[in-house]
C-alpha cells in the first residue's frame with residue numbers, strides 16, 4: 001500500500017534540510033521529516049511521549065509532534081536508577097518470601113482490536129493476523145529467527161473487539177487514548193495488553209516502559225496493518241509488535257545515547273549514532289567496535305531486515321521482568 005493520506009500530505013510539504021538525527025534530537029513541535037526520509041520508501045521515526053515511560057515507532061514521514069520516544073540522557077539515567085531501586089526492592093521482597101527470580105516467563109496477552117466500523121478499512125482485521133502476530137512474537141523471543149533466546153513466550157488469552165469511532169484512529173498521548181486504556185486494560189503487571197488500530201501521525205506503534213506502580217496506560221499500541229500479512233508495506237511482518245514489546249520489557253533503541261556513554265545500557269549491541277532505516281549495508285556510525293546493529297529488533301529498519309535480540313538484551317529484559325512485572 002502507499003503512504004497513508006496524512007503522510008502524503010506531509011510528504012508534499014516536507015522540508016529538505018534537517019537530517020533525521022537532528023530531527024530526532026530537537027524538541028520543537030510542528031516538524032516535518034527530512035526529505036531524505038522520504039526518498040525511497042517509508043522510513044520510521046520514533047515519537048516520544050512527554051515522559052520517560054513510553055516509546056514509539058513511526059513510518060517515514062510523519063507526524064507533527066516532537067520526537068518523544070528518544071529519551072534524553074537525563075531520562076535514561078532516571079530509568080536506570082529506578083531499575084536499580086526496583087531490583088533492590090524485589091530482592092528484599094524475595095528474601096522475605098523465600099522466592100527466587102524467574103528464569104522463564106509466559107506472558108498472557110490480551111489483544112484489543114479498536115475498530116471504527118465493521119470494515120477492514122475501519123480496523124476490522126481477522127483473527128488470523130492476530131494469531132500470526134503471536135507466532136511472530138514467540139519466534140522472535142525464542143531466538144528462532146536467528147538471535148539470542150530470551151526467557152519470554154507469549155500466550156494469547158483473548159481478543160477483545162471494540163467498535164468506537166471516538167477511539168479511532170488511536171491518537172498517541174490523547175485523552176481518548178487514556179480513556180480507551182482506562183476502559184479496556186485487563187490483568188496485572190505481567191499481562192501484555194496490545195491495542196490494535198489505525199494510528200495517529202503515521203505511527204507504527206508505541207509502548208510504555210515498565211514502572212514500579214502499574215497504571216492503566218501500561219501496554220503496547222500497534223498499527224493493525226503492521227501485523228503479519230497486513231497492508232503496511234515493508235512493515236507488515238509483525239516486527240513492530242516485536243519492537244514495541246521490547247520496550248514494554250524495558251529495552252531502549254539500539255541507537256539510544258548515540259556513540260557515547262552507556263548507549264542502550266546493553267553491552268553487546270554496538271553503539272549507533274542514529275536510527276538505521278530500510279536495510280543499509282555496512283553501516284558503521286560510531287568509532288567503537290562493531291557495525292551498527294541494523295538487524296536488531298530495536299533499530300528502525302524494515303521488518304525484513306531485523307531478526308534478532310542479543311544475549312545482553314535478553315538479560316536486560318529478564319532482569320527488568322523480575323524487578324517490575326513478576327508477580
Ligand SMILES: [Zn+2]
Nearest residue numbers: 046055056057
Ligand atoms: Zn521504539
